[in-house]
Every structure is written in structure tokens, then in C-alpha cells.
Amino acid sequence: MTRGRFAFIIGCIGLLIGGAEVLRSPDVSASIVAASMLATMLRFATPLTLGALAGLLCERSGVANIAIEGMMLSAAFGAFIGAAVTKSLLIGVLAGMAIGVAMATLHAWLSVSLRVDQIVSGTVINIMAAGITGFLSTEVVRRQALVGAGLLPALRIPVLADLPVVGPVFQQQPIAWVALVLVPLTHLVIFHTPWGLRLRSVGELPRAAHAAGINVIRTRYTAVMIGGAIAGIGGAYFTLESVPAFEPLMTNGRGFIALAALIFGGWTPAGAWAASLLFGAANALHINAQQFGIPVPAQIVGMFPYLLTIVILAGVIGRVSPPSAVGTPYEAD
Template identity: 40%
Template structure:
């Protein structure tokens, strides 16, 4: 028998690195815009950042910074982060998330220093407002992540939020129990999701069209009922109670973050839990594996015995219940009566957070917090009399949405079967 020599120097195929230059280009553009802002409209003096409130057990002194030097330092840091992003893309193909987060933080500090020159900016109030405005976006984003991971595009988040707000207001008013209002809101959101799932999964209607129609339907129905039923009977049907704030001992006394994170309502604390549970379950449990399987490769999932359409159906209902719970923020969460179209497009911003977060619960939550911060910043700068035009401040949350989705996201891929109905052959 002859020996056959086998070469160990086989040529292995080279790994192709796909580079996306969207992130460094976007960071460069916004660095230039920041430079134009501070040099075209220079401001002097000092900016005061108030780090504590009157209720804090441990009060921190105000942070006073010179405007000119601070904005220049921030500009230099933005340029360095842009260069670092370019390096990462060239070597590894993408920019890490921490770099984008750090860029956003530096840009915010620089902009606040410039915009609040000569004034005092309450940092805990700004952050607390950002969290409050972000809560419904986070609930909506989690609903979007669950639905799209299962392969169903949930355009109807806006309708689910609105249905939740409407139902919570009525049940909370009638019973005087905000917790029952929260349960009713979850049922209302699930019912809207049931219609979406029935038409999209059972009858294979285009998912985007069904979602848009549901948004219009819920908006029209709640507006009609508001005008014909709630307004004439506001005292008995549309005076919802407000969820009480429940400070957590010790944690609520931590400077800066204590009042923001740990002097909240049960709705916010529940949000913390749901974010963690959804992330853990999605990537660490059998449920999550099945959920991602039917969204990525439903045929393969069906082959191993997973009931694709049933899995999608029940997860869309779960997503709707979560979105409905988020709608309670608009009414019983703040003790505000229901009004027409009071969600004001929050569901669509939540969808943007899903894309920005690359269909990941934690990243989508961070994106929603960014959008909430943009809205809170608009309110805070208006109060302190910032020179930024009011028209620009009204556009700010939506400009941030466009910025992160179009520029910072980088290369992002939705689940392979997202929006594709599954018909068993």
C-alpha cells in the first residue's frame, strides 16, 4: 500500500469583512455641525449644572464650567471619537456601541454647556423628565422587538399604546384602582394585537397595511368615543387616578441618579423588570430560541417540530399586551385625562428605537432613552430661556430620530423572515 502525502498547508478561504462607513461619516457630519454652531454663534460666561434637589439627603455642590473652554474640549473629543470610529471600521468592520454612546454623551454635554450659558440647568429634573418621556417608548420598543423577532412587523404599536391609554383612563376612573387600569390596558393592547395577528398570520394580509389600518381604526374609534362618551361624562369616566411614587429606601438618596431611577411609580419599576426578563428570556431560554427561530428560518423551525404560526400568534399577543401597558403612562401614569391622539406618534418613535437597537431589547431601551432625553431637553431649554429657536426645539426629538436611524445605526439586519408570512407546504 502506497503512502499518500497530505499537505497541511491547505489554502483556507479568506474571511470577507463587510465594512459600513455610515457611523464614522455620521459622526464626522455632526462634529462639523457642532463646530459650526459654537464658532458661528460663540457664547461666553459660565453654565451651572445643578446636581441635587431639595429632597436629596446628600446634596452635591453645583458644577460651574466656563462655556468657551468646555465646548472646545468637547469638540476635540468628538473629533477624536470620530477618528477612533474610522479606525474600528477599517480594522474590524464596525464601530462598537460604547463609542457611539460616548459620542452622544460628549455632544450632549457640549450642546447643553453652550445652550444654557448664563443659566442654571437642573440635571436631575432633566434626567427624570427624560425617563418619564421614555417609558412608553421603551414599552413600545420591547413590543416591536418581540413581534419582529417572531417575524411579524408590528406597525400597530401606536394603536396599542393609544388603546391602552384609553382603557386605563376609563377603568381607572370607574374603579378608582390604577392597577386595574393597567390590567385593562394590557387586555386592550392584546386585542389590537389579536386583530393584527389574525389578519397577518391566518389570512396572510400584508403586515404593514394591517398595522397602518389598525392605527387609523384605533385613532378614529377612541376619538369618537372621547367626543361622544368621555367628554360629556368626564367626572365619571375620564378622571383617572394617578399612580403614586414609591421611593426605594437608600437607593432613592443616591445623588443625581437616585431621584431619577428610584423615586418612581410601579409602572417604571415594572419596566426595569420587563426589560431584563425579555432580554434574558430571548437569549437564554427555550422560549427565546423558538421565538428567534421562527423569525429567522421558519421552515427549519417547522422541521424540528416548532409550530411556527402558533408561536408567532402568541408572541404578537404578548407584544400587544406590553405595548398596551406602556399606554397607561399617558393617563394613570401621570393622572391625566384621556384626550384625542394623546400618544402623538410615540409608537412610530418606538419603531425607530427597534431599528436603532438592532432588534435587541437592551439596545432598543437605550435608543428609547435617547429619544426621551431629546424631548426632555426641548422642555428644559425652553424653561431656562435658551437662544435656540423654539421651532428647532420642537423638531429636536424627530431630528434625533432621523439622526440615529439614518446615520449612527451602521449596518443593521432585521430577522431574515421579518414580515414574511409562513405557509406550510
């Protein structure tokens, strides 16, 4: 993640929010628009950040992960059931993490142990998550009439949360705070600890890592499973922070957008977070356009993040390259 790219992303976010300010209908005050844009952006970015961090750990260890969507969806369901049965939101989050780890273990077993094509394995998990959560939600939730246990309360930082425009930044729900903490934490772990170095070496050149005495298979398992736990927190966001109910397919492709954020951010935590915010800002413009009379075709704005991801992947503005061993199963001799 170069500084240039980071500045580019921040600039794009500024452009989107500034655009909303300039184009808003004159009878809405500027501070309301800015506050609403910020709040929507942060809300949308939370699951993306967590999903992208999950994918980051996975892909840095050399396992391609298009299964973030499936992991988050099943974790959303697990979190809902866990919270609804025990009436404890904390247990709900833990249940979501457990389901996320379970799906991640399946991904690791398929793609690391059985050496199934990693994209196929991810596809299997996505289809499986959609099928099983859809089936169980109709069978279990409707028959036993489970009611959600409510939403996690917002935690506010006393004085800062009362500031006029940037208030929403300091008044967020716990999972959003967790996401914000995990970004620097993941950065530290991946780039400044021995385990992180091993993880990256396994993702770049597994044979050399093996020769250096690193257990490639175990490192990949660990990375994928920690990623699953983070994706699980991201999934819990949907049923414990966003709406207190589970609906089939409620992640609605956020896992794939998280993947895009990961690539956009050049496989770094800070980059992935910035990209998540950018995607969040584009979504905020999309959502607020009608309310504030902003005359932009919302869908065209909504396309930009995806188009930018394609452009960046194609190397037109600054090249990003994935860890070299992504997609290649490792076979110990």
C-alpha cells in the first residue's frame, strides 16, 4: 500500500462527501448532510472492514478466499440463533465467531488438506451457506418463533460524540469499534511479529518457508481460521447491530465487496480499511441521494467502486499484486 494510493482513496472519499455537499438541495443544511453521510459510510464500512481483514489473513497465507460472503452469512445466522436462544448478545457474537471458524475450517480442510481448487472450495462454501441458512431459517426460526434479542447498544465517547458534524464517528456500536481496533492490530501482527512474517512467507513462497522449518499446512489452517473468526464478527454485525432479525441472503454480496476492498487496498489492513470507507462513502451517496435531493444517478455512483477495483487490478493506476502463492495448494513432499 503506497502512500499515493492511500491519498487517492482519501481524496475519492472527500470527493464523494464534498460532492454530496455541493449538490444537495438548498433547503437542507450542510452539517446534516455531512453527518448523515459520515454515519452511513461508517455503518456500511464495518462489515466490509471485517470481511476484508478476514480475507487478508487468508490470502496472505496463500489461500484465496472468495468464501467471505458465505462465512459472514452463516455467522450472521449463528449469531442470531445464539443471541435469540440465550438472550445474550455477547454469546450471540461468540456464536457467530464459532460458526465463522467452522466454515473457515471447512474451507481450509477442502483447499489446504484435500487440495481442492481454492475458488471452487470458496464457491462450495458460498452455496452451502446460502442453502443451509435459508433452509434452517424457515425451519427453525419460523416454527419455533424465535425472536431476536435486540441490538448491541451504541458506545459513545462522552464529549467527542456531541460534536456537531463528526459526532457519529465517536458514537458507534461495539462491533464497529472492534473493526476499528482490528485494523491496526492486524497490521501489527502481520508486519511486525514473527508469526506475521511466517504467515507472509507461507503466502509468498511456501516451499522456501517449509525449508526454513515453518509448518506450511498448520500456518495456513491457523490463518484461515482466525480469518473465519473475524468474518464471524462481521457476520454478527448483520443480525446484532444492523437489524435484529435474520433474513435469507441478508449479507447481500457484502463479502464480495469486502474482497474488492481487500484488493483495492493492496492486501494491507490500512488499505483495506480505507477502501472499505470509500465503498461506504459511495454507498452513503447512493442512499442519501434521494433524501437530500442530490441530483446524481445513484446507480452510476454505485458502479464506481467496482469499476475502480477492476482498473486497479488491471494495473492502470498503480499495480497491486497478490501474495504470489495465492491459489496454489501446497503439497509437502
